[in-house]
Amino acid sequence: ISTCKEYIDNVRSARKSIATLITELEALQANVTNLHELLKSDSLNDNALRFHNSSVLLTCSAACEAKLKALCKQLGQEGKGTRSRLWWPFSEKDYQKTIQELRNFSNWMQFALSVDGCRLLSQTSDDVLKLMEEQLEQFKTVQGLEASTLRILDVVTDQKRTIQNNIERERRKSILNWISTSRHYQKHRLIQASRAQNTGTWILQREEFVQWRTKRSPSNVLVCHGIQGSGKTNLASIIIDELLETNSSETSPVAYFYFDHQDQSSQSTSAVLCSILRQLLEQMTRIPSSVAEVYEKNGHKESIPLNECERLLIDLALDMRSVYLVFDGLDESGHRRPFLQSILNVARSDHVRLLVTSRPHIPDLVNLFQQHPNLMIEAHEEDLKTYLYQELEQGEIYNIADQEFVNKLVLKLTKGAEGMFLLPVLRLRIILKEPTLGEMEDRLADLSHSLNDAFADTISRIQRLPESRSRLGMDALKWLTHTTEAMREEELSDALAVHKKQSAVNVKYRPTTKTILECCQGLATVDADGCVRLAHYAIQEYLTENSEDLFPRAEATLAVTCLRYLVFETFQDGPWTTETEIESKMATYPFLDWAARYWGQFTRRTETDAEVWSALLNFFSSPVAPAVTNQVRQLSMGLIEGYWRASECKSFTALHHASREGLERAVDWLLERDTFSVNERTRMGATPVIMAAADGHLQTTRNLLAYGADPLLENWYGNALQCAIEANCVATVRELVRWGMDPNAPGKDGRGYLKYALDTDSAGAFAALVELGADIESQCKGDPHGHLFFTAASWGCTEVVALMLDRGWAEIEMRNPGGLTALHCAVAASKMTTTRRLLDAGANVDAMDLKRRTALEYAQAKGNKAMARLLLAAGATPRGENRVSGRATRATRWI
Ligand SMILES: Nc1ncnc2c1ncn2[C@@H]1O[C@H](COP(=O)(O)OP(=O)(O)OP(=O)(O)O)[C@@H](O)[C@H]1O
Structure with a gap:
């Protein structure tokens, strides 16, 4: 039974097995036939291929032959009985083995079917192994190449990263340079370099300072005041060094500024705030996106708008753990009021620690800072001694004097310092200038009594x-x-x-x-x-x-020097055609640019001086000097080419010069002689009265009008009234309207005069125009904002907004056609200062427009976090506050 079962099982699967066996045998046959063809073909003969007896292919063929023979025998069932002949001759295991062997032979044959394969298989198995090894080597080389390629890829990736870093660095540099190029550190380094070692550190231990620095003081402001020359600037530099050394970090940056009375033009509010912003950014590894956004939006402009700068500072300060700001010599700032207004806005955040130094008794500063902690500064005896000994040593005093004299000198200078550092410094300089010990002793015995005496001493030395x-x-x-x-x-x-x-x-x-x-x-x-x-x-x-x-006659002599210089033969080949020519003259003759810009300032105050008058007439009578002067001035002030083009400058007459500089006597003199028409026009259409009005020279404007000047004449920009309004020259605006100019007439571009006042936020001119009859309502017609009040809020005209509210010319909650209040307008336009002023004036912070949106939502839509914080601080209710009471709403979470 078991034999029968075995038979039946075998027979059942035999059909499938036979089919597979046949397929494999057919494949082998085909390969053998093809190989046969190949071995006979020219391609191998040409290559003189010899098969070694023990070559792999022959060995393999012999094995194949043997297998096939064995297979035939098995399938033929030779020598078996009748019954056993009916049996399928393979067990399952044998069958699988046979199929595998046949497949292997087929594979070998197939491999041999290429010339390279044949050549390989013509070798003995040892040779084949050797060849395989060689191929492995080659493979390794390729692998090596791949490794090199990977390394190259790494290098390229690195380079790409470097390039990206460079791009980022360049972009960072452009943003920083766009914000400010002021080299604030230069003055700091100068002071550091001249400061005596180991002096002034006492200030770092003072309780007022420690409290301010560690935020234990109730106020975030510390005011250091002291008399002239008491050493405030040097102490400020010590504080700055200390803060930079111990505090400066990404989250606690330090920024500073030294005001200087001699540098007013580069210390405008905007210049100082921009310098501060740059310093803070320099201490951060990445430029915040808020700053990059402002750059993207305004980068094409020459500089960052002041309100944006202020907003960014406020914004940055809120994100920091602390920000240390040090300002030295506030009393020396000529732009103190607007600067303080801005910086105190920034310092509203408690994160900001603000330290200022100033002389005492400056009324506006006293008023502003009296509620903040004060620290009195005066020169310390120990510091003075340290300084004096160091100076004496450097001045090689010991070559002339002995220690006893040196000690006496130091003691006397220290005791007579009167709280100043400067006084002993000057006295010492005077003494050290003496050639002998005897004369030094005489000087010491007869010391100047005060700082002024010390100056007087020095002047008399110069005079000798x-x-x-x-x-x-x-x-x-x-x-x-x-x-x-x-x-x-x-x-x-x-x-x-x-x-x-x-x-x-x-x-x-x-x-x-x-x-x-x-x-x-x-x-x-x-x-x-x-x-x-x-x-x-x-x-x-x-x-x-x-x-x-x-x-x-100081100013007269300076005026004469300028006027004499401007008529020098050296400049007779002007005015010049190209910018390069003009610049090259300015570079070769450095005083040219200076004289062209400031001659009028000195001349205006000294016109009646005989020498000045004669130099002035000489200048006016020169066929070239007035044109050259105007050309150099216009170019160096950065005006567009039309203003400094030679043809325009040649048409700019002595009368234009005299009018622009407000030289009343000269204007009269020129007009009396009929040398020029009172309405003389330059190529660009400028008239003398436009020149006088735009620079606010009231009397000159009056004189020109009295001579028949027509203020309605326009240059390419506008007429005299428009120019006076934009320059906020209030008295001149009044004069022109009184003379007969209609404050309600449309200007050159069809806009009303009140709108021109908004261009430069000229509140004084705006007020004067309204007082003289300008009708706000009629000038609002056609205004896309519906009313000038909204335009003023949108344009950030803080002064005009405040003026309109003060005078009752606008209601704080009035609505434009879209239902927006002025607060909405200011917030939508990101005008931080105007927004703050509106809030201070009582604007409803939760007022809604027709679509029920509040100012806070406008700020949110703009992504303006600083603005949102300002509104929240003013009590704005975030949307949803009532519904989700007690939980942060979407608006507050966003901030
Ligand atoms: N630590 C110091 N080391 C060396 N010199 C000093 C030091 N402190 C002050 N001086 C000298 O004293 C002069 C006056 O100092 P400083 O300018 O700091 O005074 P100040 O109080 O800022 O003066 P002002 O208010 O008049 O501007 C300096 O020009 C310098 O020559």
């Missing part, structure tokens, strides 16, 4: 120098005392080279900076920007106070 040196020193001090703009070394040197009998620039007379400084006997110094300055604010005060005695 040899004549030309003394003149040079006093002339340099005269320039430095009377200029409102810092003078670069080369400008001052070129100005000092102007002598009476010259008719051209003579470079041989230009003194070097070293000579200038020597002749000023320590009263002047050069800063890191290459500007020559009076060494201390106190010197400026002294020289200004005593100017009449020290520099008789």
Whole structure:
């Protein structure tokens, strides 16, 4: 039974097995046939292929043959009985083995079917192994190549990363430079370099300072005040160093600014805030997206708008653990009011620690800071001693004097310091200038009593120098005392080279900076920007106070120097055609640019001086000088080409000059002689009255009108009234309207005059126009905002907004056609300062427009977090607050 079962099982699967066996045998047969063909073919003969007896292919073929024979025998059932012949001759295991073997043979044959395969299989198995090894080697080489490729890929990836980093670095640099290029650190480094070692550290231990720094003080502001020369600036530099060393980090950045009375033009509110913003960003590894966004939006503009800068500062401060801001010499800032307004906005956040230094008794500062902690600064005896000993050692005093004299000197200077650092500094300089010990002792016995005496001593020393040196020193001090703009070394040197009998620039007379400084006997110094300055604010005060005695007719002589320089033959080949030509003249003759910009300032105040008058007439009668002067001025002020083009400058007459500079006597003189028509026009259409009105020269405007000037004439920009409004020259605006200009007439581009006042937020001019009859309602017609109040809020005209509310010319909750309040408008336009002013004036922070949106939602839509915080601080209710009471709403979570 078991035999029968075995048979039946075998027979059952035999059909399938036979079919498989046949397929494998057919495949093998086909391969053998093909191989046979190949071995006979030319391709192998040509290559003279020899099969070794023990080659792999022959061995394999022999094995194949043997197998096939065995198979035949098995299938033929030779020598078996009848019954067993009916049996399927393979067990399952044998069958599987046979099929596998046949497949292997087939594979070998197939491999041999290529020339390369044949060549390989013609070798013995050892050879094949060797070849395989070689191929393995080659494979490894390829693998090596792959590894190199991977390395190359790594390098390329690295390079890509580097390039990306470079791009990011460049972008960061452009953003930072766009924000500010002021080199705030230069003054800091100068002070650091001149500060005596180990002085002033006492301030870091003072309780007021420690409390301020560690936020234990109830106020985030600390005011350090002290008399002139008490050492405030040096102490500020010590504080800055300490904060930078121990606090400066991504989350606690430090920024500072030193105000300087001689540098007003580069210390506008905007310049200072931008410098602060840049410093804070420099301490952060990544530029925050809020800053990048402002750059994307405004990067094409020359500089970052002030309100954006202020907003970003507020925004950054809120994200920091603490921000330390140090401002030295607030009393020296000529733009104090707007600056303080902005910086105190920034310092509303408690994260901001604000430290300022100033002289005492400055009324506006006293009022503003009286509720904040104060720290009195005066020179410390120990610091003075340290400083004096260091100075004496460096001055090699021990070559002349013994220790006893040195000790006596230090003691006397320290005891007589009167709380100042500056006084002993000056006294020491005077003593050290003496040639012998005896004269030093005499000086010490007869010390100047006060700071002013010390200055007077120095001046008399300058006056005792040899004549030309003394003149040079006093002339340099005269320039430095009377200029409102810092003078670069080369400008001052070129100005000092102007002598009476010259008719051209003579470079041989230009003194070097070293000579200038020597002749000023320590009263002047050069800063890191290459500007020559009076060494201390106190010197400026002294020289200004005593100017009449020290520099008789100072401004007149400066006016004459400018006018004489401008008519030099050197410039007779002007006006020039290209910007490069003009710039090259300005570079070769550095005083040209300075004289062209400031001659009028000095001349205006000294027109009646005979020498000035004669120099002025000489200037006016020059066929070239007025054109050259105008060209250089317009270019150096950065005006568009139309203004400095030679043809325009040639049409800019003496009358235009006199009108723009407000030279009343000259205007009268020129008009009386009928030299020019009162309505003389330049190529761009400028008239004398436009020139006078735009610069706010009231009397000159009056005189021109009296001579028949037509204020309705327009240049390419507008008429005299429009120019006076935009420059916020209130008295001139009044004069022009009184003369007959209609404040309700449309301007050149069809807009009403009130709108021009909004262009520059000129609240004074706006008020004057309304008082003189400008009708707000009629000038609102056609305004896309519906009313000037909304336009003012949208444009960020904070002063005009405040004015309109004060005077009742607008209601704080009035609505535009879209149901928006002024608050909505200011928030929608991201005008932070205007928004704050509206909130201070009582604007309803939750007012809703027609679609029931609040100002907070406008801020949210804009992604303006600082604005949202401002509104929330003013009590704004986030949407959903009532519904989800007690839980952060979407709006507050977003902030
Ligand atoms: N630590 C110091 N090391 C060396 N010199 C110092 C130091 N402190 C002050 N001085 C000297 O004293 C002068 C006056 O100091 P500083 O300018 O700091 O005073 P200030 O109080 O800021 O003056 P002002 O209010 O008049 O501007 C400096 O020009 C310097 O020469």
